[in-house]
Amino acid sequence: SAVISQKPSRDICQRGTSLTIQCQVDSQVTMMFWYRQQPGQSLTLIATANQGSEATYESGFVIDKFPISRPNLTFSTLTVSNMSPEDSSIYLCSAAGTSGRSSYNEQFFGPGTRLTVL
Amino acid sequence: DQQVKQNSPSLSVQEGRISILNCDYTNSMFDYFLWYKKYPAEGPTFLISISSIKDKNEDGRFTVFLNKSAKHLSLHIVPSQPGDSAVYFCAALGGSQGNLIFGKGTKLSVKP
Numbered sequence: 318s319a320v321i322s323q324k325p326s327r328d329i330c331q332r333g334t335s336l337t338i339q340c341q342v343d344s345q346v347t348m349m350f351w352y353r354q355q356p357g358q359s360l361t362l363i364a365t366a367n368q369g370s371e372a373t374y375e376s377g378f379v380i381d382k383f384p385i386s387r388p389n390l391t392f393s394t395l396t397v398s399n400m401s402p403e404d405s406s407i408y409l410c411s412a413a414g415t416s417g418r419s420s421y422n423e424q425f426f427g428p429g430t431r432l433t434v435l
Numbered sequence: 436d437q438q439v440k441q442n443s444p445s446l447s448v449q450e451g452r453i454s455i456l457n458c459d460y461t462n463s464m465f466d467y468f469l470w471y472k473k474y475p476a477e478g479p480t481f482l483i484s485i486s487s488i489k490d491k492n493e494d495g496r497f498t499v500f501l502n503k504s505a506k507h508l509s510l511h512i513v514p515s516q517p518g519d520s521a522v523y524f525c526a527a528l529g530g531s532q533g534n535l536i537f538g539k540g541t542k543l544s545v546k547p
Binding site: 321350357358359360361362365409411423424425426427428429431 | 437439480524540
């Protein structure tokens with residue numbers, strides 16, 4: 318399995334500011350995703366981070382609000398821009414298609430970033 | 436509308452007994468399902484999966500059953516242990532980007 322780390326693990330931010338979350342995988346992976354888990358809700362996909370090209374966003378999420386980078390096969394960032402209290406959530410990155418595994422269906426998750434916006 | 440539903444937000448079971456966590460889905464095109472376990476302050480951890488060509492998959496104390504006609508799957512844990520206490524998410528592989536679609540989770544408490 319892949320080991321995934323995220324930084325920061327948590328942050329408290331002021332309204333109107335931006336926060337960039339980093340996701341590092343210990344091996345090259347085919348797919349990287351960013352999810353959000355709001356209180357009492359399921360994990361919801363924000364976007365797929367594509368290596369070397371623009372991310373693919375799900376309905377309800379836009380690049381201006383959640384810019385994503387993926388410069389290589391092991392690293393991605395998610396920025397939460399112009400934050401409001403409604404952005405308070407846990408943000409998780411995940412990876413799939415790790416080398417050596419036969420199944421590309423199993424995604425491995427980072428520990429999450431707990432964001433609170435005041 | 437939720438495509439993957441876990442209708443029980445919580446479940447409490449005595450140690451040694453069987454835990455049964457249920458999950459329903461609405462999209463008959465889903466063909467691969469996964470269960471994840473999540474402890475507080477950690478990311479979800481993959482537990483077990485099942486392809487739609489099977490109706491059962493077993494891994495140690497964990498067994499997943501799939502009833503395609505009912506669009507229902509369940510996770511059985513037997514015997515349950517206190518360390519199994521966590522939130523369990525059911526997920527289907529079927530998003531437009533090959534992503535997972537998750538249920539809201541069921542919090543399992545196994546009491547000693």
